[in-house]
Amino acid sequence: MTRTATLGGVAVLLAVTGAAPARAGEDIARILAAxxxxxxxxxxxxxxxxxxxxxxxxxxxxxxGALGLIPWQLIVVGDPEGAAEVTGWQRDWTGAPEQIAALDRALDRLSDRHPLDVAAFDIGITRAELAEARAIHTEYCASCHDGFGTGDPDVELASRDLFWMARDEDSDQFLARLVNGVKGDETIGFVNPLTDTQIAALWKLYTYHEAE
Structure with a gap:
C-alpha cells in the first residue's frame, strides 16, 4: 500500500483472510447510506x-467523484428525486466555500431518507474481537497510517492517522468510512470482506484506544 489514501478516505485493507463479504442483497442501500x-x-x-x-x-x-456515483444508487433504491438533486450538485460542484454548507444540508436531508444502521455496529465487543481488530490494524493499516497525523501536506489524498481520524470526525461518519472501506481499486470496488463484527471492533479500537 502507498501512503496516499484511497477514494474512501481510510486505507483499511480489505483482503482480510477468512472474512466474509457483505451480503449482496444488503449492499446497495448500506453502501449508499455510508x-x-x-x-x-x-x-x-x-x-x-x-x-x-x-x-x-x-x-x-x-x-x-462520489457525487457522480451515488445517483445510480439512489435510483436503484427507488429515490429518483434524490438522484436528480445529487446530479445537479455534481454538475455545479467546484468546492467553493459558499457551496459547502448548502451541500451538507442537502446530504443531511438525504441521509434522513437513507440512514446508515449505526446500531448494527454499536455492539458489545469481546477482548478477543478487539485483539483481532488490533491485529488487522497492525497487519494491514499501521504501516501507512500510524504516526502520520493529518497527513503529508504535499499529497492530495494523504493517508491520515486512523486513531486521530476517529477523534477528529463525527463518529458515525468515521464508521461509514470503515463500512465502505477501500475503494478505487477495480479488483475490490465496494466489496468489503470484513464482517460487521470486525468493523464494529475496529470502530471501537480507533475511537477508544491508542496506537501501539
Whole structure:
C-alpha cells in the first residue's frame, strides 16, 4: 500500500483472510447510506480554514467523484428525486466555500431518507474481537497510517492517522468510512470482506484506544 489514501478516505485493507463479504442483497442501500456520510465527512475537512491546499484539492475531487456515483444508487433504491438533486450538485460542484454548507444540508436531508444502521455496529465487543481488530490494524493499516497525523501536506489524498481520524470526525461518519472501506481499486470496488463484527471492533479500537 502507498501512503496516499484511497477514494474512501481510510486505507483499511480489505483482503482480510477468512472474512466474509457483505451480503449482496444488503449492499446497495448500506453502501449508499455510508457514502452519503463519507461525503459529509469530506465536506467537514474542506471547511477547515487551516487545511493544506493540496489536501483541499484532493477532498474536492473526491467529493466530485462520489457525487457522480451515488445517483445510480439512489435510483436503484427507488429515490429518483434524490438522484436528480445529487446530479445537479455534481454538475455545479467546484468546492467553493459558499457551496459547502448548502451541500451538507442537502446530504443531511438525504441521509434522513437513507440512514446508515449505526446500531448494527454499536455492539458489545469481546477482548478477543478487539485483539483481532488490533491485529488487522497492525497487519494491514499501521504501516501507512500510524504516526502520520493529518497527513503529508504535499499529497492530495494523504493517508491520515486512523486513531486521530476517529477523534477528529463525527463518529458515525468515521464508521461509514470503515463500512465502505477501500475503494478505487477495480479488483475490490465496494466489496468489503470484513464482517460487521470486525468493523464494529475496529470502530471501537480507533475511537477508544491508542496506537501501539
Amino acid at each position: 457514502e452519503i456520510l463519507v461525503i459529509r465527512a469530506d465536506l467537514a475537512q474542506v471547511a477547515k480554514p487551516d487545511l493544506p491546499p493540496r489536501h483541499r484539492d484532493g477532498f474536492v475531487k473526491r467529493i466530485d
